[in-house]
Amino acid sequence: MKLRKSRQAKRGRIEIIPMIDVMFFLLATFMLASLSMQNLHSLAVNLPQGHAAPMQSKTPVTLTITPDSHIFLDKTAVTLDTLATTLKPLLRGPDSSVIVAADSAAPNGVTVQAMLRARQAGAQKFLIAVKHVD
Numbered sequence: 333m334k335l336r337k338s339r340q341a342k343r344g345r346i347e348i349i350p351m352i353d354v355m356f357f358l359l360a361t362f363m364l365a366s367l368s369m370q371n372l373h374s375l376a377v378n379l380p381q382g383h384a385a386p387m388q389s390k391t392p393v394t395l396t397i398t399p400d401s402h403i404f405l406d407k408t409a410v411t412l413d414t415l416a417t418t419l420k421p422l423l424r425g426p427d428s429s430v431i432v433a434a435d436s437a438a439p440n441g442v443t444v445q446a447m448l449r450a451r452q453a454g455a456q457k458f459l460i461a462v463k464h465v466d
Contacts, residue, residue, distance in 0.1 A: 392429045392459065393422045395446060399437040403446055412445055419453040429457035 396404040403410050410418045419430075430450050434443045447458060 392431045393419065393455075394431045394433055394461075395419075395450060397432070397434040397438045397443050397446060399435045401439055401442045403442070412442075412449055415446060415449040416453040419450055419455065423454050427456060428454065429459055430455045431459045431461050433461040 394404075394406055396407075398404075403412065403415060405415070405418055405422065408418065423430075430447075432443065432447060450458070
């Protein structure tokens with residue numbers, strides 16, 4: 333007579349659905365964290381629309397021009413007269429670049445004058461910030 337085991341050995345199962353839920357949560361968390369890490373050091377302005385390649389510069393200085401012709405360097409208010417002296421210590425090396433974040437309603441004359449003053453301070457490259465359209 334053969335006795336059966338009262339308890340049969342069950343093989344363990346790995347449930348895949350909870351693992352997918354956890355991976356999706358981690359993906360969403362890392363995506364939101366990476367978006368919050370983007371730092372332009374500028375004020376919120378209505379940028380013009382256009383297509384642009386991603387920025388390659390490491391830590392550029394941001395030159396912001398508002399619709400009412402106020403000028404800011406990394407959220408610090410400056411005038412056209414003080415722009416060059418304020419910008420010179422912020423530039424890092426001979427190959428330094430400046431991001432120009434001018435509002436689409438900002439006067440072109442003020443934008444050009446600010447870029448000329450930045451050139452006098454030693455800025456070599458200018459990156460124009462645009463709102464990306466698909």
